[in-house]
Amino acid sequence: MKGTSRVCDVVVLGAGPAGENLADRTSAAGLTSVIVENELLGGECSFWACEPSKALLRPVVARADARRVPGLRRAAEGPLEVPAVLAHRDEMAAHWQDDDQVDWLRSVSVDLVRGHGRLDGPRQVVVDTADGGTVRLTARHAVGVATGTITAFPDLPGLEQVHPWTNRDATAARHVPERLAVVGGGVVAVEMATAWQALGSRVTVLVRGHRGLLSRMEPFAGEMVADALRAAGADLRFDTSVTEVVREGGAGSPVRITLSDGGSLVADEILFATGRAPHTADIGLETVGLTPGDWLAVDDSYRVTDVPDGWLYAVGDVNHRALMTHQGKYQARIAGAVIGARAKGEPLDDGRWGAHASTADSAATPQVVFSEPEVTSVGLTTREAERTGHRVDVVDYDIGRVAGAAQYADGYRGKARVLIDAGRGTVVGVTFVGPGTQELLYSATVAITSEMHVDRLWHAVPAFPTISEVWLRVLETYRDRAGRTT
Numbered sequence: 104m105k106g107t108s109r110v111c112d113v114v115v116l117g118a119g120p121a122g123e124n125l126a127d128r129t130s131a132a133g134l135t136s137v138i139v140e141n142e143l144l145g146g147e148c149s150f151w152a153c154e155p156s157k158a159l160l161r162p163v164v165a166r167a168d169a170r171r172v173p174g175l176r177r178a179a180e181g182p183l184e185v186p187a188v189l190a191h192r193d194e195m196a197a198h199w200q201d202d203d204q205v206d207w208l209r210s211v212s213v214d215l216v217r218g219h220g221r222l223d224g225p226r227q228v229v230v231d232t233a234d235g236g237t238v239r240l241t242a243r244h245a246v247g248v249a250t251g252t253i254t255a256f257p258d259l260p261g262l263e264q265v266h267p268w269t270n271r272d273a274t275a276a277r278h279v280p281e282r283l284a285v286v287g288g289g290v291v292a293v294e295m296a297t298a299w300q301a302l303g304s305r306v307t308v309l310v311r312g313h314r315g316l317l318s319r320m321e322p323f324a325g326e327m328v329a330d331a332l333r334a335a336g337a338d339l340r341f342d343t344s345v346t347e348v349v350r351e352g353g354a355g356s357p358v359r360i361t362l363s364d365g366g367s368l369v370a371d372e373i374l375f376a377t378g379r380a381p382h383t384a385d386i387g388l389e390t391v392g393l394t395p396g397d398w399l400a401v402d403d404s405y406r407v408t409d410v411p412d413g414w415l416y417a418v419g420d421v422n423h424r425a426l427m428t429h430q431g432k433y434q435a436r437i438a439g440a441v442i443g444a445r446a447k448g449e450p451l452d453d454g455r456w457g458a459h460a461s462t463a464d465s466a467a468t469p470q471v472v473f474s475e476p477e478v479t480s481v482g483l484t485t486r487e488a489e490r491t492g493h494r495v496d497v498v499d500y501d502i503g504r505v506a507g508a509a510q511y512a513d514g515y516r517g518k519a520r521v522l523i524d525a526g527r528g529t530v531v532g533v534t535f536v537g538p539g540t541q542e543l544l545y546s547a548t549v550a551i552t553s554e555m556h557v558d559r560l561w562h563a564v565p566a567f568p569t570i571s572e573v574w575l576r577v578l579e580t581y582r583d584r585a586g587r588t589t
Contacts (some may be wrong), residue, residue, distance in 0.1 A: 105236065106236060106237035106238065106239060107236070107237075107238050107239070108238070108239040108240075108241070109137070109238065109239070109240050109241070110240075110241045110243065111134075111135040111136065111137045111214070111240065111241075111242060111243070112129065112134035112135045112136065112242065112243045112244045112245075112446065113125075113126070113129040113134050113135070113136045113137070113242055113244055113245050113246070113247065113442060114136075114137050114138075114139065114220075114228045114240045114242040114245075114246045114247070115129075115136065115137070115138045115139065115246075115247040115249060116139050116220045116222075116228065116246070116247065116248050116249060116250055116386060117138075117139070117140065117146065117248065117249035117250040117251060117382075117419075117421075118138045118139070118140035118144040118145070118146060118204070118208075118215070118249075119145065119146020119147055119148060119149075119249060119251050119419065119428075119431070120145070120146060120148050120149075120419070120428050120431055120432050120435075121249040121251070121418045121419030121420075121428075121431030121432060121434060121435045122138055122140070122146070122247065122249030122250075122418070122419070122435070123138070123144070123145070123146075123204070123207075123208070123213075123435075124418075124431075124432045124435035124436055124439065125247045125249060125416075125418055125435035125438055125439050126138045126208070126211075126213040126247075126439075127211045127213060127435075127439070128435060128436055128438075128439020128440060128442075128443070129245070129247075129439045129442050129443060130211055130212050130213050131211070131439070131443075132439065132440070132442070132443025132444075132446070132447075133443070133447075134244065134442070134443060134446055135214075136212075136213050136214070137213070137214045137215070137216060137240055138208065138213055138214070138215055138216070139215075139216050139217075139218065139220035139228065139230050139240070140215065140217060141217070141218060141219045141220070143199065143200075143201040143204070144201040144204035144205060144208065144215070145197075145201055145204045146251060147251055147252075147270075147271075148428040149196070149197070149201075149204070150196050150197070150199055150201075150275075151196075151270060151271040151274050151275060152270055152274065152428070153428050154195045154196055155192050155195060155196040155274040155275060156270075156273075156274045156294055156295070156298070156473070157195070157473055158188075158191050158192040158194075158195035158196070159188060159192050159274065159298040159302070160294060160297060160298050160473045160474075161191075161473075162183050162188050162191075162301075163183070163297060163298055163301040163302075163475060164473065164475050164477070164538070166179050166183065166301070167475045167538070168511075168512060168538055168539075171511075171512035171513050171514060171515070171538070172512060172513065173513055182303065183301060183302060183303075185279055185302055185303065188302065189277070192274070196274075196275070199275075216230050216232070216238050216240070217232065217233065218230040218231050218232035218233060218238065219231045219385075220240075220386070221385065221386050221387030221390075222246065222386060222387030222388065222390050222391055222415075223239070223387055223390050224390050224391065225391060225412065225414060226241060226242045226243070226245075226246060226414050227239065227240070227241060227242075227390075228240040228242070228246060228387075229387075242414070243446075244414070244442060244445070244446045245414050245415070245416055245442045245446075246414060246415050246416070247415075247416040247417070247418060247435075247438065247442075248383070248386065248399060248407075248415065248416070248417045248418075248421055249417070249418050249419045249421065249431070249435070250381075250382040250383060250386055250421050251382050251419055251420045251421055252379035252380060252381055252382055252420040252421065252426065253379065253380055253382045254269040254270065254271075254375060254379065254380070255377060255378040255379055255380040256375055256377070257345070257375070257377055259345060259346070259347060259348060260347050260348075261347060261348055261349045262348055264349070264350065265348045265349065265350050265358055265373065266350075266354070267348070267358075267372075267373045267374065267375050268372050268373060268374040268375070269374075269375065270291050270295070270374075270376065272372075272374070273291075273295045273299070273374050273376075274295075276372075279299065279302050279303045279304055280299070280304050280370070280371040280372040281303075281304065281305065281371050282304065282305045282307070282357075282369065282370040282371045282372075283296075283299050283304040283305070283306050283307070283370055283371065283372050283373075283374065284306075284307045284309060284358070284360055284368065284370035284372070284373040284374070285306060285307070285308045285309065285373075285374045285376060286309045286345055286373065286374065286375045286376065286377055287308075287309075287310065287374075287375065287376035287377045287378075288308070288310035288311075288312065288315065288316045288317065288318060288325070288341075289316075289317065289318075289319075289376060289378075290317070290470075290472050291376035292308060292310075292316075292374070292376035293316055293317060293328055293332075293472060293474050294472065294473055294474060295374055295376065296308050296332060296337055297331075297332065297335075297473075297474045297475055300332065300335050300336060300337045301335065301475075305336070305338075306332075306336075306337040306338070307337070307338040307339075307340065307368060307370065308332065308337060308338070308339045308340065309340050309343045309344075309345060309360075309362070310339070310340065310341045310342075310343065311342070311343065311344045311377075312341070312342070313341055313342050315329060315341060316328050316329050316332075316339075317472060317478060319484075320470075320472075320478060320480055320484060320534065321480070321484050321485060321486075321520055321534045323518055323520070323536065324472075324478045324480070324534060324536050327476055327478075327516070327518070327536050328472070328474045328475075328476065328478060328536075331474070331475050331476060335475075340362075343362055343363060343364060344362065344363035345360055345361070345362060345363075346361045346362065346363055347360075347361040348360050348361070348373060357369045357370065357371055358370050358371070358372070358373045360373060379420065379426060380396070381396065381397060381398045381399070381420075381421050381423070382421065383395060383396055383397060383398075383399065383421060384396040391410050391415065392409065392410065393407075393409060393410065398421065398422065398423040399417035399421050399422050399423075400422070400423075401416070401417050401422045401424070403453065403460060403461045404416075404437075404438065404441045404451070404453065404459060404461070405417060405418050405422065405434055405437065405438040405441065405461065413445075416438050416441075416442065418431060418434040418435045418438050419431030419434060419435070422434070424461075424464045425464055425468045427468070427470060429469065430463070430464065430468055433463055433464075434461065434464070437458075437459060437460070437461050440458055440459055441459045444459060456552065462552075463552065466482065466531075466551065466552070467481055467482055467548055467551040467552050468481065468482075469481040469544050469545075469547075469548050471541045471544060473541070475538075476516065476517060476536055476537050476538055476540075477535075477536070477537065477538065477539070477540050477541050478534070478535075478536050478540075479533075479534070479535045479536075479540050479541050479543065479544040479547075480532075480533065480534040480535075480544075481532070481533050481544060481547050481548045481551060482522070482530070482531050482532035482533060482547075482551045483495070483522055483531050483532035484522075484532060484534065485497055485520070485522065485532075487532075488522060488531070488532065493524070493531070494524070494525040494526065495522040495523060495524060495525055495531060495532070496522070496523045496525050496581065497520065497521075497522055498520070498521045498522075498523060498577050498580050498581045498584075499518065499519065499520050499580075500518070500519045500521075500573060500576050500577050500580055501517070501518060501519075502515065502517030502518060502519050502535070502536075502537045502540070502570065502573050503515040503516055503517055503537075504576070505568075505570055505572045505573050505576060506567065506568035506572065507567070507568040507569040507570040507571070507572055508537070508570050508573075509568075510568050511538060511539055511570060512538055515537065515538065516537065517535070517536055517537020517538065517540065518534075518535075518536050518537065519533075519534070519535050519536075519573050519576075519577060520532075520533070520534045521533050521577045521581075523557060523581060527554075527556070528556045528557050528558070529551075529554045529555065529556055529557070530547070530550040530551050530555070530557070530560075531551060532551075533547035533550070533551070535547070535573070537570075539570055540570070542570075543570065543571055543573070546571065546574065557578060557581065560574070560578060561578060
């Protein structure tokens with residue numbers, strides 16, 4: 104099949120949320136943008152991560168909430184309707200069809216080339232299309248890499264023959280395994296353990312380290328989630344590594360898992376949620392002096408630092424700054440504005456919180472773990488503050504003591520931790536754990552990004568009776584502990 108060539112302003116490799124937003128923002132800046140994708144437009148988040156996983160988790164959390172509401176407990180005691188949950192999951196994943204995404208690309212004037220795209224020297228991308236042809240794309244201004252990540256498997260004997268679950272298998276499964284082993288203690292492990300335990304699996308969680316679940320967050324977050332998983336029937340084992348896996352009866356048979364303590368267990372499926380690796384092994388990095396399979400280090404404008412002339416950008420998980428969909432979209436908005444400004448010869452507003460600055464990557468990255476209970480955080484944790492020498496006042500409060508929490512659920516259990524810069528009097532870190540706390544996260548993010556002094560926060564009056572009144576209680580605790588008069 105004969106090849107074709109095209110010239111445009113910007114080429115984007117990868118049409119997940121970060122790539123789509125980068126192409127959209129460069130197009131909005133008046134540049135001609137082409138996006139290249141070998142799978143479904145919308146990427147991991149739309150079809151194998153955020154959307155389907157939250158569709159599985161929403162009934163779990165809603166049932167748990169209903170069981171804490173007087174008058175609803177009896178109605179919520181029964182099992183989840185698994186076929187209905189899986190059908191809803193399919194709907195939220197658009198039945199793994201990307202027609203809507205294609206229509207959206209057209210609406211923002213971004214061209215699509217389907218196929219496997221690889222760099223082929225400075226500002227050059229070659230796409231192998233499904234019909235056996237090739238398309239050579241030449242970018243006048245920039246190439247953006249937004250190829251994301253893939254599951255990082257440990258080096259274990261027999262692993263490939265076992266066909267373990269990745270996050271894709273866990274979110275797209277057509278049946279409920281009777282026994283599910285989950286290897287890992289991070290967000291994917293916690294969310295999938297929560298979902299499949301509630302859907303009827305007997306879940307065993309195997310965590311290599313001793314710091315428990317969600318080890319990058321405040322310790323109480325992982326402890327509260329661990330308590331809830333155990334109460335739901337899951338078996339949690341810490342300081343436990345997998346040393347060998349095998350399906351003794353071949354495909355479809357149970358998996359025998361050998362553990363580091365000499366013991367073993369048997370599961371019908373085993374999910375590895377042990378981390379992510381950059382999806383860069385086969386995108387032509389070697390043609391521009393980079394190493395295939397590496398993360399792409401970037402500066403604060405998302406230019407790849409090891410490539411001369413500043414034409415290569417990387418946004419989303421592939422740059423290893425903040426592996427979350429919303430943060431990748433944020434990076435794409437910033438990078439798109441940067442590329443547009445540089446193409447027009449305009450100066451950059453790259454000061455702290457400027458239009459061309461990536462400040463939120465380090466100062467205000469929000470995260471929600473859709474477990475039961477929910478965990479939300481933004482900014483620094485106590486451990487990060489200590490590690491970086493950041494002097495903070497740590498203010499804790501039992502969210503269950505707030506009137507709105509008592510209205511939300513009988514016996515509400517939750518905790519808030521707010522870190523206040525000891526010198527500046529501004530909020531620099533927030534963690535909330537408890538039912539319904541995901542909707543508190545944006546207020547915490549605004550408090551940090553606005554760098555508002557706590558004296559001004561007294562004038563942000565929370566409505567009564569809502570869970571958001573925890574903000575007032577935190578301020579009162581901070582004031583009373585220090586003997587302030589505000």
